[in-house]
């Protein structure tokens with residue numbers, strides 16, 4: 750469904766990604782783990798078109814994405830839940846969700862809204878509340894719900910567990926598993942390697958802008974180097 754082939758990304762003279770290759774197959778949950786500054790967000794953002802890859806190819810369902818602008822890429826059934834959630838703090842839950850359905854028809858928005866509120870009953874309870882006054886976990890639910898309003902085939906998430914309590918993380922990850930059963934493919938960037946690898950079909954390890962290891966979630970969880978570097982030994 751998605752392939753990175755030898756992708757490099759630079760910020761001026763700083764090269765953040767060095768010839769990254771990976772693939773995400775339809776219906777999978779794939780995770781990318783790595784330490785602070787490894788280039789995880791850069792990889793996701795390069796996929797979204799900003800910054801633009803300086804070399805290599807990113808293909809989504811056979812179509813080259815490198816060179817296309819972000820708005821065009823986001824119309825292809827790809828949705829992103831950015832790091833730090835970035836919900837609209839002054840808008841209500843309802844209005845935030847409506848923003849996510851911007852490109853869809855009215856009927857589509859109504860159907861999606863119903864599904865999102867089923868997945869996240871807490872958002873239904875907080876429907877008229879401003880985004881900025883929600884708890885961290887609720888904001889993450891809103892950010893995911895907003896992304897789902899576009900009915901994505903591929904959902905990208907940048908560290909959804911950041912700053913959340915273990916119980917809330919479990920709830921969020923359970924939703925991702927649920928989405929997979931509904932045919933949504935998930936590409937998850939995480940520092941929380943343990944939980945992400947337990948959830949994922951496959952995983953990649955990014956270090957200093959390079960993929961240094963990949964395998965099934967189970968293989969990586971059992972790998973001594975992964976254990977040492979990312980699972981606290």
Ligand SMILES: Nc1ncnc2c1ncn2[C@@H]1O[C@H](COP(=O)(O)OP(=O)(O)OP(=O)(O)O)[C@@H](O)[C@H]1O
Pocket residue numbers: 760763765783784785786787788789790791792940
């Ligand atoms: N806009 C930018 N301008 C210049 N350098 C940048 C920019 N954004 C990121 N970088 C650099 O690129 C490298 C990768 O950063 P990136 O944010 O992708 O890492 P990350 O793995 O997502 O880290 P974290 O988990 O801390 O968010 C870092 O060295 C960072 O300083």
